Amino acid sequence: MFTLIDRKDVTPESVWFKIDAPDVARVCKAGQFVIIRSNDKGERIPLTIADWDGNEGWITVIFQKVGASTYELSDLQKGESLRDCVGPLGIPTHVENAGNTIVIGGGLGIAIATPVARAYKQAGNHTEVIVGARKKELLFNVEEIRDFADELFICTDDGSEGRQGFVTDQLLEMIESGQQIDTVFCVGPPIMMKFVAKVTEPFNLKTIASLNTIMLDGTGMCGACRVTVGGETKFACVDGPDFDAHLVEWEETLSRLSSYKEEEKEAMEHYQKHREGCQCDEKGEKK
Amino acid sequence: MSSQRKPRPQLIRTKLSMPCQEPADRVQNFDEVPYGYNEAEAVFEAQRCLTCKNQPCVSGCPVEVPIRDFITLVKEKKFLEAAALIKTKNSLPAVTGRVCPQESQCEAKCVMGRRHQPVAIGNLERFVADYARNHDEKVPELPDPTGKTVAIVGAGPAGLTCAGDLALMGHKVIIYEALHAPGGVLIYGIPEFRLPKGIVKYEIDFLKKIGVEIKLNYIVGSNKTVDELLDEFDAVFVGSGAGAPRFLNIPGINLVNVYSANEYLTRVNLLKGYKFPEYKTPVKRGKTVMIIGAGNVAMDSARTAKRLGAEHSIIVYRRSKKECPARQEEIHHADEEDIEFRFLTNPVRVIGDELGRVKAVECLQYELGEPDETGRAKPIPIPGSEHLVECEVVVIAVGNDPNPTIPRTTPDLELSRWGTIVTDRSTGKTSKERVYAGGDIATGAATVIAAMGAGKVAAKDIHKQIMGIKDEEAAESL
Ligand SMILES: Cc1cc2nc3c(=O)[nH]c(=O)nc-3n(C[C@H](O)[C@H](O)[C@H](O)COP(=O)(O)OP(=O)(O)OC[C@H]3O[C@@H](n4cnc5c(N)ncnc54)[C@H](O)[C@@H]3O)c2cc1C
Ligand SMILES: Cc1cc2nc3c(=O)[nH]c(=O)nc-3n(C[C@H](O)[C@H](O)[C@H](O)COP(=O)(O)OP(=O)(O)OC[C@H]3O[C@@H](n4cnc5c(N)ncnc54)[C@H](O)[C@@H]3O)c2cc1C
Ligand code: SF4
Ligand code: SF4
Ligand code: FES
Numbered sequence: 001m002f003t004l005i006d007r008k009d010v011t012p013e014s015v016w017f018k019i020d021a022p023d024v025a026r027v028c029k030a031g032q033f034v035i036i037r038s039n040d041k042g043e044r045i046p047l048t049i050a051d052w053d054g055n056e057g058w059i060t061v062i063f064q065k066v067g068a069s070t071y072e073l074s075d076l077q078k079g080e081s082l083r084d085c086v087g088p089l090g091i092p093t094h095v096e097n098a099g100n101t102i103v104i105g106g107g108l109g110i111a112i113a114t115p116v117a118r119a120y121k122q123a124g125n126h127t128e129v130i131v132g133a134r135k136k137e138l139l140f141n142v143e144e145i146r147d148f149a150d151e152l153f154i155c156t157d158d159g160s161e162g163r164q165g166f167v168t169d170q171l172l173e174m175i176e177s178g179q180q181i182d183t184v185f186c187v188g189p190p191i192m193m194k195f196v197a198k199v200t201e202p203f204n205l206k207t208i209a210s211l212n213t214i215m216l217d218g219t220g221m222c223g224a225c226r227v228t229v230g231g232e233t234k235f236a237c238v239d240g241p242d243f244d245a246h247l248v249e250w251e252e253t254l255s256r257l258s259s260y261k262e263e264e265k266e267a268m269e270h271y272q273k274h275r276e277g278c279q280c281d282e283k284g285e286k287k
Numbered sequence: 288m289s290s291q292r293k294p295r296p297q298l299i300r301t302k303l304s305m306p307c308q309e310p311a312d313r314v315q316n317f318d319e320v321p322y323g324y325n326e327a328e329a330v331f332e333a334q335r336c337l338t339c340k341n342q343p344c345v346s347g348c349p350v351e352v353p354i355r356d357f358i359t360l361v362k363e364k365k366f367l368e369a370a371a372l373i374k375t376k377n378s379l380p381a382v383t384g385r386v387c388p389q390e391s392q393c394e395a396k397c398v399m400g401r402r403h404q405p406v407a408i409g410n411l412e413r414f415v416a417d418y419a420r421n422h423d424e425k426v427p428e429l430p431d432p433t434g435k436t437v438a439i440v441g442a443g444p445a446g447l448t449c450a451g452d453l454a455l456m457g458h459k460v461i462i463y464e465a466l467h468a469p470g471g472v473l474i475y476g477i478p479e480f481r482l483p484k485g486i487v488k489y490e491i492d493f494l495k496k497i498g499v500e501i502k503l504n505y506i507v508g509s510n511k512t513v514d515e516l517l518d519e520f521d522a523v524f525v526g527s528g529a530g531a532p533r534f535l536n537i538p539g540i541n542l543v544n545v546y547s548a549n550e551y552l553t554r555v556n557l558l559k560g561y562k563f564p565e566y567k568t569p570v571k572r573g574k575t576v577m578i579i580g581a582g583n584v585a586m587d588s589a590r591t592a593k594r595l596g597a598e599h600s601i602i603v604y605r606r607s608k609k610e611c612p613a614r615q616e617e618i619h620h621a622d623e624e625d626i627e628f629r630f631l632t633n634p635v636r637v638i639g640d641e642l643g644r645v646k647a648v649e650c651l652q653y654e655l656g657e658p659d660e661t662g663r664a665k666p667i668p669i670p671g672s673e674h675l676v677e678c679e680v681v682v683i684a685v686g687n688d689p690n691p692t693i694p695r696t697t698p699d700l701e702l703s704r705w706g707t708i709v710t711d712r713s714t715g716k717t718s719k720e721r722v723y724a725g726g727d728i729a730t731g732a733a734t735v736i737a738a739m740g741a742g743k744v745a746a747k748d749i750h751k752q753i754m755g756i757k758d759e760e761a762a763e764s765l
Contacts, residue, residue, distance in 0.1 A: 023510045037467060043567040044467075044558070069567050084467040086504035216558075216568075219465050219506065219692065221530040222550035226541055233534060233541060238691075252541055255643030259543045263569035270564035 001081040005058055010140040014064045014108060015074045016050075022057030024049070024087045030119035031093030031112075031210065031242060034059065035218045037084040038076060043069040046215045046237075048112040049088060062111035062140070068267035075275070089218040090241050093210070095123040099182025102174065104167050104196060106132045106188025112210055113187050114141045120185070121148050128174075129153070132167035132188070136160035168195050175203055182206065186245065190254050197245035209245035211236045214259060227253050300403035303332045305410055310623040314593045317479045317561055320620060326364070329414040333361040336406045339398050344408060347396035349740040352376045354393060354408055361411055370419035373412060376743075378451045379444065381420060381486045383736050384413025386477060388614045392736070420489055426496050430457040435753045438463065438520040440507045440693060443471020444735045445526030445726025447494060448742030449749075454497045456750050461520075463505040465692075468557060471528055473735070475557040476549070478587050480594070481617075484556070508696035513722060521753040522721045524745050525708060526738070529727035531688040535579065539637030540683075543644040544571050548584045548684035555591055573679030575599040577648055579634055580684035581606075586617040588682045589626045601627045601676065603634060605653060605666050631655070631666060635673065637681055647675045687732050697722075707731055715745030723749055 006018040024034055033048045047061040065071050076082070093116050101120045105113025110131050121127040128151040133139045135158050146152050153170050154162025163170060167188075175181060186196040187210040200207045213225040213236040225236035230247035234240065305321040305328075307313075313320055324332065342355040352373055360369035373380045387393070389409040397405035435458045439446045442464035450460045468474050470487045495501065507513060507527075516523050532547035534540050551570065554560040560570035576592035578585050581604035592600040602621070604611065607630045611618055622628075631653040638647045652672035655664040689706045701709040701718035708717055708724040715723040725741025727733055750756070 023505065027510060041559070041562075041566045068564070072567070084504050086465065086467070086506065088509055089506075216550060216553055217466065219530075220690070221532070222553055223532045223534065223547040224550045226534075228541055249541075252643065255543050256541070258642070259571075260569045263563065267564045267567060267569065 001083065002085040003081050004076055004078055007076065007078050010062060011138045013138060014062055014111070014140065016060060016062045017076075018058050018060045019082065019085060020057060021059050021085050021087075024085065025052045025057050025059050026054045028052050028059065028088035029092035030095065030115040032088035032090050033218075033241065034061065034085050034087030035089060035215065036061070036073065036082055038069075038073045039083050042072065042083065044084075044216060044218070045069050045073065046089070046212070046218060048115070048210075050111050050115055062108070064108035066108075067264050068271040071268070071271055086218070089237055091239070093119060093185070093208070093242055095119045095125065098123070098125045100126045100128075100180050101183045101185065102128050102130065102171065102181055104130045104132070104171065104184065104186040104188070104192075106167055106186075106192040107134075107138070109186075109188030109192070109210075110139070110141050113185075114145055116185060116187070116210070117145060118148050120183075121150070125183075126150050130155065130167045130170050132156070132170075132192070134158065166195070167192065168199050171196065172199050175200070175205065183208065184245075185210070185242075187212075190250065190257060193245060193248075194250040194254070197248070197250070201246050207245040208242050209248060210241045211243060211248070211253065212241070212257075213237075213253065214257060227256075298403075299335045302335075302404040302407045303328055303410075304407075307620075310625070313480065314590075314624050317594055319483050320480050323417055324410060324414045326366075326418075329361055329366075329411060330364060332407050332411060333358045335399060336362075337398055343396040343398060344393045344406070345396075347393040349392065349734075349736050350376045350743060352380075352393070352412070357415065358406065358408075358411060361415060366415055366418040367422060367424070369415045370424065373415060377412075377736070377739065378448050379490050379735075379739060380412045381416035382444070382473060382482060382490065383739070384409050384411075384416055385482050385486075386614075386734075387736050388734060390615045420486070424493075426493070427455065429455065429497060432459065433457040433754065435459065436461070436520045437749060437753070438507075438516045438523045439526065440513070440516075440523065441465075441471060441526040441528055441726075441728075442469035442491075442501060443526055443528050443726060443738060444473060445528075445728075445738035445742040446471070446524065447491065448739040449524045449526065449723075449725065449746045450499045450742075451494050451497065452743055452746035453749060454494065454499045456746070458750070458753070460499045462499060462501045463507050463510075464501060464503050465506045466557065467503055469501050469503065471526075475553045476584070476587070478552065478556055478591055480590065481587065506692065508692040513693060513697040513700075513719075517721055522723065522749045524715070524742070524749065525693050525717070525722065525724040525728055526726045526742060527690045527693050527728045528738075529687040529732040530690040532683070533686050533688060534683055535634065535685060537634060537636050539639060539645075542637050542639040543642070544573070544679060545637055545645055545681045545683065546571075548578075548580070548588045548682055549687065551588055551682045552584075552591065555595070561595060570595065571680050572596050575601065575676075575678040576680040576682065577601045577603055577634075577676060577678040578682045578684055579603050580686070581611040581613060581628075582684065582686075583613045583617055584686075585682075585684035586613045586621050586626075588684050589621055590617075590624055592680070592682070593624055593626065597680075599627060599678075600625075601629060601678070603629045603632045603648075603650060603676075605631065605633045606663065607631060607655065610663055629676075633666075633668070634681075638675070645679060645681055647677045648681060649673055649675055687727075689728050689731065693728070705731060710741075712741075713744065714748040715741060716748065721752070 103117040220238040228249040394405040558568035559566040653666035659665040726738035
């Protein structure tokens with residue numbers, strides 16, 4: 001069991017957890033993730049480690065409520081326990097000698113972009129960060145990032161904060177301004193990453209995308225997370241999650257992410273029905 | 288034949304088959320298919336054994352279960368004694384009785400099989416183990432603690448067996464398991480209808496009772512390396528299995544709803560996807576499911592698909608029925624459950640719809656040619672025989688490679704060119720001091736009993752090593 005030391009809602013759609021997980025905290029690095037299960041019937045949910053303290057033995061994650069499993073996870077209260085938490089999984093983001101770096105976080109990707117950007121900065125790279133969200137209320141971590149980043153740019157779809165427009169608009173402007181850029185790292189909705197790759201490709205700019213594929217075990221045992229990169233099949237959980245964004249087959253990645261559209265809807269309906277004071281017995285069957 | 292010199296009056300030629308759920312019923316549920324013998328049936332089948340002096344059956348069993356002697360105890364209705372006797376060699380008889388390929392192991396060597404049908408050794412082993420489980424089996428007395436400690440990587444049959452044996456010798460044992468439940472393939476791969484998970488859990492609880500500690504959600508190579516474990520423990524045993532799925536190198540292999548058998552079975556078994564949405568992990572239920580391959584894994588996938596509601600569950604295999612590597616019983620059960628077999632057929636590409644989801648597989652027909660290096664007739668494609676098979680789900684069951692995590696994170700471990708860990712088969716020793724390995728990680732995908740045998744062999748040698756027992760002393764104490 002893994003105790004939930006603390007929790008808070010960081011936006012109307014996303015939640016921050018501080019979890020007692022000393023075995024993970026002791027060894028994890030930026031860009032790695034854990035797989036969490038809230039209870040015996042739960043799905044295995046991959047979440048990036050947002051922050052950690054090896055001495056105190058905790059990690060934090062920030063996740064967006066998008067479906068049944070993340071909603072159910074968000075119901076957990078401080079002091080309660082997660083059934084499972086395994087990690088660190090995946091290869092840490094390679095931050096050494098990245099040079100002038102732009103880190104882009106879109107939506108829930110801001111959670112993942114934060115520790116990665118900090119690691120780029122701590123490794124001695126000039127690090128600028130672009131964060132994007134649909135509207136002001138959905139932004140988070142802004143002050144935290146401002147603290148360490150050399151420059152922070154905010155984009156919102158509706159212009160309620162920072163620049164109105166997409167993260168790619170900001171990126172393109174920076175590239176065209178002629179400033180020296182060596183590495184672009186992006187994480188967020190796959191469609192956003194696909195467009196970041198499109199923007200940087202003509203300029204031959206090294207671009208890394210952190211892929212949030214569907215995962216099961218996270219240890220290379222099932223192949224659920226497979227992606228085609230440069231014509232080869234890779235497992236995102238053990239070969240990634242970071243890949244060269246110009247080599248990723250984005251159409252395939254997008255369609256694989258939508259594998260369970262119908263089931264996700266069914267799971268959400270089931271979750272809502274059973275949450276709103278249902279009359280089920282322990283087995284979840286109607287009395 | 289000389290062993291037939293004393294035909295007994297009660298010689299019964301045919302094996303007593305176990306009563307089973309009717310095929311039409313069982314494809315509607317995930318309950319175990321055979322019910323197992325009752326006491327009278329077990330005694331009846333045991334009577335068929337000729338109590339051979341040289342017991343050839345034993346030589347067919349990788350761990351040398353004293354088959355003749357336990358069957359004799361069954362004849363005398365001493366079931367608990369029979370169980371205790373089996374357990375001196377095989378710590379998981381309820382499992383092996385169900386999943387061993389008996390027809391190519393113990394039963395292949397049974398004298399009765401030369402003229403008639405062999406004694407149903409597996410069924411009897413299963414009966415005895417189930418009887419003991421339901422009749423307050425005693426926990427054996429443990430020797431005084433030796434003060435020595437051993438770390439085990441992986442809670443599959445190899446690791447569990449090695450751990451149990453070492454605990455019974457008085458050592459402190461901790462198993463580290465990457466998944467959230469122990470059992471390895473027994474828990475995530477082999478389906479409930481063939482090996483009820485309650486039985487696996489019982490066996491694991493038994494290990495806990497004899498003091499084995501199991502740390503779940505712990506990845507050796509990530510949380511700690513083998514080298515770090517060596518700082519804390521007197522020895523390390525690696526039983527990390529062959530868990531990396533192979534895919535086919537054909538177009539469309541990454542389309543939506545193409546699964547590896549590992550993924551398909553893990554969703555259903557470990558994560559109980561068949562109870563979705565009560566359990567939160569979904570699994571696709573197609574009207575037609577195609578399974579590629581014909582081993583146990585393929586049979587399990589095909590029968591699982593049927594239970595998930597597929598109207599057509601089709602096994603596609605490049606060779607003919609004769610060459611199917613699956614256990615006879617599985618093929619038989621699959622036949623009964625209307626699994627469709629397409630032999631001498633091979634997929635050449637998977638075709639998707641506009642959303643990238645599987646809608647058909649293009650296959651090629653084969654014919655059998657001259658025998659190849661392995662002595663098996665070589666399948667040769669028939670030109671122009673391409674044809675489409677419509678389906679919504681494809682499951683690839685063409686084998687697994689060794690799990691790379693330990694090899695990748697343990698630099699001075701000698702590997703074969705297949706990526707398996709090189710071991711001395713008579714001791715389980717690897718090229719690295721105080722590190723042992725066994726099971727699928729050392730042999731490549733094999734069998735439950737072979738993995739258990741390797742765990743046993745290693746336990747014996749680990750004991751000798753950490754207690755400082757010399758070979759001569761060991762020979763004397765035998
Ligand atoms: C390595 C890795 C790290 C991740 N880190 C984080 C993180 O730090 N914070 C966070 O909020 N999420 C993260 N994710 C995504 C997170 O795992 C999924 O959002 C979650 O599993 C969805 O589960 P659900 O049942 O609630 O939603 P579902 O019902 O499964 O899905 C609901 C909706 O979300 C979309 N969706 C499903 N899975 C994903 C996914 N993997 N990525 C993007 N959209 C998805 C679906 O298309 C659907 O529209 C990460 C994923 C991976 C693989
Ligand atoms: C679907 C299926 C059906 C089968 N049917 C039969 C059958 O009928 N009869 C038969 O005899 N055999 C059968 N087999 C084969 C048999 O199950 C295997 O040969 C056997 O399980 C191998 O045992 P093992 O202990 O070596 O490995 P596994 O059972 O694979 O266990 C290895 C364990 O190690 C864990 N692990 C791996 N890496 C790490 C790490 N770095 N840190 C911590 N833990 C780790 C894994 O999570 C796993 O739990 C079948 C296999 C499959 C997949
Ligand atoms: S362990 Fe397997 S091979 Fe050995 S006697 Fe039992 S069923 Fe036969
Ligand atoms: S070979 Fe067959 S008949 Fe002979 S002892 Fe073994 S099981 Fe009995
Ligand atoms: S999640 Fe199973 S192999 Fe990557």
